[in-house]
Amino acid sequence: MTQANDHDTMESVVTLLSDLIAIDSSNPDLVPGSPGETEIADYVSRWLDRRGFDIHRLETRPGRPSIVAIARGTGGGRSLMLNGHLDTVALNGYEGDPLLPVVKDGNIYGRGAFDMKSGLAAMMVAAATVANDSHRGDIILALVADEEYASAGTKEVLRQFSADAAIVSEPSYLEVTIAHKGFVWFEVTVEGKASHGSRPDLGVDAIAKTGRFLVGLDRLSKQLAAGYGHPMLGNGSIHASLISGGEELSSYPARCTVSLERRTVPGETPETAEAELRTILAEVAEEDPDFSYGLRRVQSGNTFETQLDQPIVQATLNAAERVLGRSASLRGEPFWTDCALLSERGIPCLLFGVDGGGAHAPTEWASLDSLWDVTRILTETVRDFCR
Incomplete structure (x- = not known):
C-alpha cells in the first residue's frame, strides 16, 4: 500500500472502532436489561453489505444476533474465518462515559476498545481490503454474540459454517496465541x-x-x-x-x-x-x-493448542515479521476463548490482536499503533492464506 492509502486505511479503522465503541452492546446475560447485540449487528451488516459481502444473520435466540459475512473467492483457494465478538461486559462502573470514544496519548478509550471492538474493526477493514483484490479462497467474518457469557454465537455459527483455518482477534498484545487453558x-x-x-x-x-x-x-x-x-x-x-x-x-x-x-x-x-x-x-x-x-x-x-507448522500460524508469523520488522512472540493464555470451539470442529486457529488494557475494568483502552499493526498483519495474512 502507498503512504496515502496507509493514512486512509488508518483513518478508516479508527473511525470504525469509534463507531463500534459508541454502540451499547453490553451482554444482557451479565446485566439483565442490557441491550445485547442487535444494534451493533445492524451496523456491521450495513458496513459490510456496502463493501460487497454476502450477509447471513443468525438469531436462534431473539435479540442476540450473530453476523456471518462472506467475500466469495474465485475458487481453488483456502478459506479463512476471522472471528470476533460483538458483546461487551457491563457499562456500569466505567469511569466517565463508556460509550464516548476518546483518543488521547496514542490510545483510544471506551468500553470494548480493548475487549474486543478493536479486533472487530481491524478484521473488518482487513477483510474488506483483501475483498477488493483477486482471491481464490472465501473470506469469512464471524461477528458473534454472547462470547462474554456462554459463547452461544460461535456455537451457532459453527453449526452452519466452517473454514480451512481461523483467527480470533481477541487482544493478545501483538503476540500470537497458540494455546490456552x-x-x-x-x-x-x-x-x-x-x-x-x-x-x-x-x-x-x-x-x-x-x-x-x-x-x-x-x-x-x-x-x-x-x-x-x-x-x-x-x-x-x-x-x-x-x-x-x-x-x-x-x-x-x-x-x-x-x-x-x-x-x-x-x-x-x-x-x-x-x-x-x-x-x-x-x-x-x-x-x-x-x-x-x-x-x-x-x-x-476444553483446552486449546495448535501446532507451529499449521499454515495459518506460519502465515500470521510471516505477516507479523514483515509488518513489525521482527519476529512475533508466541504466547499461551490462562483464560478460555472461542478458539477451543473452533479447534473442536477441526478448524486450525490462533488468537491475535491489539495491545492495550482494562478489559472488564473501570478504564479500557487500545493502543492506536497496535490497532494499525494488527490491521496490516491481518490484511497480509488474509491475502496470503486465501490467494
Missing part, C-alpha cells in the same frame, strides 16, 4: 440432617462434614501446583469459588453446597478433573460413614 465448573453438595441446635443426638452438621472435603481439595490444589506443567500454560489449578449452607444459628445445617472451578491444561479433561474430585469424596466417605454427597458437573470448556 480450559475450565470445568463443579458443584459438590454434602448432605447432613437438620435438627434443633439443642439436639446434637439428632442432627448431622453438613457444613462440618464439608470441611473434610475442603481439606482434600486443598491437598489436590497443592499437588496440581507441584505437578505437570505445560511449557506455555504452566499448571492446572482448582479452587472453591462459592459455599452456602445452613438456615439459622439455632439449627444443624441439612445441606452445604460448594461450587468449584478447575482450570485445565492440555492433557487434562473434564473427565479427569471429575475423577480427581470423586477420589477425594470417596476417601472422605470411607473414613466417615455419615458422609453423604452429590457431585455435578455444571459447565466446561
Whole structure:
C-alpha cells in the first residue's frame, strides 16, 4: 500500500472502532436489561453489505444476533474465518462515559476498545481490503454474540459454517496465541440432617462434614501446583469459588453446597478433573460413614493448542515479521476463548490482536499503533492464506 492509502486505511479503522465503541452492546446475560447485540449487528451488516459481502444473520435466540459475512473467492483457494465478538461486559462502573470514544496519548478509550471492538474493526477493514483484490479462497467474518457469557454465537455459527483455518482477534498484545487453558465448573453438595441446635443426638452438621472435603481439595490444589506443567500454560489449578449452607444459628445445617472451578491444561479433561474430585469424596466417605454427597458437573470448556507448522500460524508469523520488522512472540493464555470451539470442529486457529488494557475494568483502552499493526498483519495474512 502507498503512504496515502496507509493514512486512509488508518483513518478508516479508527473511525470504525469509534463507531463500534459508541454502540451499547453490553451482554444482557451479565446485566439483565442490557441491550445485547442487535444494534451493533445492524451496523456491521450495513458496513459490510456496502463493501460487497454476502450477509447471513443468525438469531436462534431473539435479540442476540450473530453476523456471518462472506467475500466469495474465485475458487481453488483456502478459506479463512476471522472471528470476533460483538458483546461487551457491563457499562456500569466505567469511569466517565463508556460509550464516548476518546483518543488521547496514542490510545483510544471506551468500553470494548480493548475487549474486543478493536479486533472487530481491524478484521473488518482487513477483510474488506483483501475483498477488493483477486482471491481464490472465501473470506469469512464471524461477528458473534454472547462470547462474554456462554459463547452461544460461535456455537451457532459453527453449526452452519466452517473454514480451512481461523483467527480470533481477541487482544493478545501483538503476540500470537497458540494455546490456552480450559475450565470445568463443579458443584459438590454434602448432605447432613437438620435438627434443633439443642439436639446434637439428632442432627448431622453438613457444613462440618464439608470441611473434610475442603481439606482434600486443598491437598489436590497443592499437588496440581507441584505437578505437570505445560511449557506455555504452566499448571492446572482448582479452587472453591462459592459455599452456602445452613438456615439459622439455632439449627444443624441439612445441606452445604460448594461450587468449584478447575482450570485445565492440555492433557487434562473434564473427565479427569471429575475423577480427581470423586477420589477425594470417596476417601472422605470411607473414613466417615455419615458422609453423604452429590457431585455435578455444571459447565466446561476444553483446552486449546495448535501446532507451529499449521499454515495459518506460519502465515500470521510471516505477516507479523514483515509488518513489525521482527519476529512475533508466541504466547499461551490462562483464560478460555472461542478458539477451543473452533479447534473442536477441526478448524486450525490462533488468537491475535491489539495491545492495550482494562478489559472488564473501570478504564479500557487500545493502543492506536497496535490497532494499525494488527490491521496490516491481518490484511497480509488474509491475502496470503486465501490467494
